[in-house]
Amino acid sequence: MPYGPHTADDRARMLGALGLTSVDQLFEDIPVGLRASHLDLPDPEPELELAARLSGLAARNRTDLASFLGAGVYRHWSPPAVDQLLLRGEWYTAYTPYQPEISQGTLQSIYEYESLLAELVDLDVVSASHYDGAAATAEAALMTCRATRRERVLVSRGVHPHYRATTRTYFEGGLELEEIPLVAEGEAAGTTDLAALERMLADTERPVAGVIAAQPDFLGLLEPMPEIGRLAHAAGALFVAVVEPVSLAVLAPPGAYGADIAAGEGQPLGIAPQYGGPYLGILASTDALVRQIPGRLVGMTTDLDGRRAFVMTMRAREQDIRRDKAASNICTNQALLALAASIYLATLGPHGLRDVAALGAARAAELEAALAAVGVSRLHPGPYLNEFVVGVPDARTVHRRLLASGVLAGLVLADAEPDDASLADGLLVCATELTTPAEIATFAGALSTVLADFDIPPVTAEPVR
Amino acid sequence: MVPSDLRYTKDHEWVRLDGDEATIGITAYAADQLGDIVFVELPETGRTLDQFATFGVVESVKAVSDLFAPLSGEVTGTNPDLGPSPELVNSDPFGGGWMIRLRVADAGQVDALLDADAYDALIAAG
Numbered sequence: 316m317p318y319g320p321h322t323a324d325d326r327a328r329m330l331g332a333l334g335l336t337s338v339d340q341l342f343e344d345i346p347v348g349l350r351a352s353h354l355d356l357p358d359p360e361p362e363l364e365l366a367a368r369l370s371g372l373a374a375r376n377r378t379d380l381a382s383f384l385g386a387g388v389y390r391h392w393s394p395p396a397v398d399q400l401l402l403r404g405e406w407y408t409a410y411t412p413y414q415p416e417i418s419q420g421t422l423q424s425i426y427e428y429e430s431l432l433a434e435l436v437d438l439d440v441v442s443a444s445h446y447d448g449a450a451a452t453a454e455a456a457l458m459t460c461r462a463t464r465r466e467r468v469l470v471s472r473g474v475h476p477h478y479r480a481t482t483r484t485y486f487e488g489g490l491e492l493e494e495i496p497l498v499a500e501g502e503a504a505g506t507t508d509l510a511a512l513e514r515m516l517a518d519t520e521r522p523v524a525g526v527i528a529a530q531p532d533f534l535g536l537l538e539p540m541p542e543i544g545r546l547a548h549a550a551g552a553l554f555v556a557v558v559e560p561v562s563l564a565v566l567a568p569p570g571a572y573g574a575d576i577a578a579g580e581g582q583p584l585g586i587a588p589q590y591g592g593p594y595l596g597i598l599a600s601t602d603a604l605v606r607q608i609p610g611r612l613v614g615m616t617t618d619l620d621g622r623r624a625f626v627m628t629m630r631a632r633e634q635d636i637r638r639d640k641a642a643s644n645i646c647t648n649q650a651l652l653a654l655a656a657s658i659y660l661a662t663l664g665p666h667g668l669r670d671v672a673a674l675g676a677a678r679a680a681e682l683e684a685a686l687a688a689v690g691v692s693r694l695h696p697g698p699y700l701n702e703f704v705v706g707v708p709d710a711r712t713v714h715r716r717l718l719a720s721g722v723l724a725g726l727v728l729a730d731a732e733p734d735d736a737s738l739a740d741g742l743l744v745c746a747t748e749l750t751t752p753a754e755i756a757t758f759a760g761a762l763s764t765v766l767a768d769f770d771i772p773p774v775t776a777e778p779v780r
Numbered sequence: 781m782v783p784s785d786l787r788y789t790k791d792h793e794w795v796r797l798d799g800d801e802a803t804i805g806i807t808a809y810a811a812d813q814l815g816d817i818v819f820v821e822l823p824e825t826g827r828t829l830d831q832f833a834t835f836g837v838v839e840s841v842k843a844v845s846d847l848f849a850p851l852s853g854e855v856t857g858t859n860p861d862l863g864p865s866p867e868l869v870n871s872d873p874f875g876g877g878w879m880i881r882l883r884v885a886d887a888g889q890v891d892a893l894l895d896a897d898a899y900d901a902l903i904a905a906g
Contacts, residue, residue, distance in 0.1 A: 606819065606839075631819075631839045640837075640844070 381754035382723040383682070385702045385745025386533070386731065387448065387475050388592075389583040391561065391671060392749060394662045397585045397655055406651055411611060413635075415626045421650065422625035426613040428653040431660045435563045436577040437570025438599040442610030444653045445596025448580025449481035452527065452557055454598055454643060455578040456482050458607045459525025459553040460490055461642075467491040468525045469515055471507040471543075473532030474557050476731055482527075491521070495528075499737060505534045505695035505704070509542055516550035523550055525576075529557035530566065533732075534743065535702030536695055537566070544573040553604075560584050560597060560656075562700055564668040565676070569599070576600045585659025586652055595652040606632060609643025671748050675701035678746035678755070685755045686744075689763040694741055702745040704728065710742050713765055720761040781900060782807060783874050787850070787890050788899035789832075794874065795850045797890050802851050805878040806838065806869065809903045814840040817869045822858040822880060829853060831889055835880060838869065851889045853882035 321329075330336060342350060360368070382390065400406075405420060412418030412425075429441040445451040452475075456468045468486070470479055472494050479494065486492045495515060496508045507528050516523055526547035530538050544554040556574035561583045569577035581595030582588070600608045606629070614628035632642040660668065679701040683693065686705055694704045707713045710727050717724040725744035732738050746755075786794045792810035796803045811817065819839040829835050829849040836847040858880050861868055869877035884890075894902065 606821070631844045636842070637844045640846070 380721055380723040381757050383725045383744040384723050386726040386743050388588045390747055390749050391583055393585040396662050397658045400658050401655055422613050424654050426625050428657040431657055436599045437568035438577055439602040440605050441599040442608050442612055444649045445598055446593040447596050449478040451578040451596030451598040452478040453482040453485040454609050455555045455576045462604055462607050463524040465522045465524035467521050467523050469493050469495050469523055470527040471495045472497050473507050474527055474529045475533045502696055505536045506538050512546055523552040525553045525555050527555040531700050534704050535699040536697045541572040561672050564672040581656050584656035586655050595649045674748035678750040682746045682755050685759040689759050704741040704743050706740040708769055710740050716765045717761050722758050722761050782896050784896040787893035789850045791848045793850050800884050802882045802884050803878050804880050808873045811870045811873045814843055816841045817866045820862045820866050823855050825855050827855045851884045853884040855880055856883050857881040
């Protein structure tokens, strides 16, 4: 189906049918002062000059770095088939396929996305889709309030700070969001404090709608998800798991540890780190919550002639029917990026995805050993998958100097989590299957050189093992 | 003609009061207007409702509508048959399609509701 703009003839014919002579007449009901004014755009440029200018801007991107940055967005190899298939014009709309008779291809692609993700998270229902992991997490939090008719949600400080901030914004309408602290020291340091969670849940005057925790957590650590879920359910609350989809090839999925809702960022599934997002928000739930889940749901059925057909289903959750009581305000979906995720998953297959996750974990273990060899160790003793925190003195300065040496040394946690003094020296570093042994050696070598310039000893306290 | 022993609201709920217990549903007119009903969301037992507060949602293939409590009271039961068979609201709106039972707080509130004649007049007026 072509999505090209209307020709002048098309417009003239439509205006003729309406008995109008100009498009402006369609906007006459809007007071002049409220209409879009002239856009302050630079003059047109010749194509060659424009291409040169844009190339110059693009060249400012540092693509030469050995990158150890993850923190919610992960570099992965995407088979060329993913981008090649996305280039097909048929997919180039984010709009909702309300007319199944002309949208079977789009509907089938959404159905396949939902089926693939449902298998990955091991839950009954997946909606397609949301702007990003933060929006999906916030929507999950709202779902718990609607389903339980309670107004207080607990979110672990192990959930990505951007997700917490977005959820807080969504909750400004009068819902309560409280943060569960992380364990400060010992074996479980950096994971959700279960004793604190239990205390917060015990306040029966303010019953809790939902408990949100991330696996792995923001610091890369593995959380005791079954225990968090058990505590939540014992208090009558729902349990939301924030997940990283590639990790689900090797970690237990949310459905296996009793999560009612799963939310996450779909970017690692074949979508390049670009523009800082938005990417693809994954949202899934149990069948019991199907009427609370926002986003498109596509079902498979048969048409009048008994042929397989795809249609949007459970439409009564949505704005066109439920209006102000709709499950969400979203009106377009990230269908193109959901399609990228589907093609990526279908191309790699379950074994391929497991290889991606396992290789990333193996590279991260190599990274840990290489950094330890130059005297830089982890701040937390617990198990991790492919991302972890190391402690260095004056992390911000070290990070800046490493950048000058061609190394992007992950994320400075003093910037991401300024309120957490225990992370003041922390760099959150990550490895994926794209991380090479040579890059790891470069990082370790450059770090050793940078630390040698410091007067204070580089070795931080050895964590408890 | 709607059943003469019930009371009605402008929002098309009906009430059967028996002592201090009220049984509540939606009228045949409402069910017809909604079309095929596919889901009824009902409150948990024990919840206290104020008169005219939302107590649930009825969903048909083409519309969704809130349900309003005609009287104040505490929910003492909900119709377990509507989970597996929401179509009972279409086929038997004044009987097997009932929705909730309330222990009413103030039986006097029923006097302000419409009687059968008044409700008939309301739907005749469209």
